[in-house]
Amino acid sequence: MSKILSQEEIDELLSSVISGKVEEPQEIKKKKKISIYDFRRPSFISKEQMRLLEQIHERFVRNLSVFLSAQMRMIVEVKLLGIDQIMYSEFMMSLSSPSAIWVGTFNDPYSKFIVEISPQIVIFIVERLFGGKGALTAPLRPVSVIEQNVMKKIMDRIAKEISEGWRYVKEFECKFVQFERDPEFVQILSASEPVVAVSVELTIRGKSALMNICYPYVWISGVFSRSDVQEKLLFGGKEAEEEEKEKIRENLESARVELRGILGKVHISLRDFVNLRVGDVLRLDRTIEDKIDVFCGNKLLFKGYPGKYKLRNAIKITELVKEGNDEA
DSSP: OOOOOOHHHHHHHHHHHHHTOOOOOOOOOOOOOOOOOOTTSOOOOOHHHHHHHHHHHHHHHHHHHHHHHHHHTSOOEEEEEEEEEEEHHHHHHTSOSSOEEEEEEEETTEEEEEEEEOHHHHHHHHHHHTTOOOOTTSOOOOOOHHHHHHTHHHHHHHHHHHHHHHTTTOOOOEEEEEEESSGGGOOSSOTTSEEEEEEEEEEETTEEEEEEEEEEHHHHHHHHTSHHHHHHHHHOOOOOOHHHHHHHHHHHHTOOOOEEEEOOOOOOOHHHHHTOOTTOOOOOSSOTTSOEEEEETTEEEEEEEEEEETTEEEEEEEEEEEEEEEOO
16 A cells, blocks of 8 residues: 655655755655653642542632622632642742731541731721721731731631532541741641642732632541542532432421512503502402412512412412423
8 A cells, every 4th residue: 555645754855846856755754753851840739639629629719709899898809820849948938928827637547737918908898897998008008907807707707618628539627726926837738748729819909919728748648548539520420329418308398498479560651660659450360369479589489369368468379380481
């Protein structure tokens, strides 16, 4: 079977014909792919473990964004920037002074970790909690003792959200036990120990600042080496057990939902609407003998009759709408 020429060989042959010098086309050597590997900083975290870490912290940043937005009464965007494996000394050298560093602990297995937040964000949060406008352009200064005490509520919630994020992998208690302004006074590991650094970006009023979480690799490897976690990494989550299903069912049954009964509708002109006065009567499109629609959210689920029950307004459900329709 004759050999099929590649495009590069064809181009070379045509150029040789044009120049009058026809030569035998040379074999084009395949380029080898080279991957850069630093033996001084070996990569301990596998791709599966990295994906799991990303899922854990994506859930964390979503919950943190909702909490901070509610506390500061404004939109706070929280985004996961990246997860890196570095040495503990490199992480500490990346922190500025003054800084706002909280040292936390995990109880099972026991270990310490670090959460570092920009002091400007800390001062801004405190000012917003006291009802002020806050300014992210304020000069950089150390966080005071009063501001540390005010931030305790926020940090307790961050510790809770970290625990909730890891709940899929491991349940443990997380709390903060120490605050430091200077990175030189924070020593939870030896300088040559590897750590996993999680970078989170907080955006407020178009201004961005960073929050960093530092986990010792020894703790993460201890969690990921568990047999049940390895099974999740290899095969994904198992089907919920009957006890878990029953607990979910109980939680759903105790949840409160809002039902709305629509007595009727009427269309009036804008002139009539503006001229409405106390005592005016609006004629609805239904009579007192007609059933009314009962909605749950925007879904029509029931029909019934309005009335009284123990001196309160009530609706007697007489019909179940099998396929809920959206409210028009």
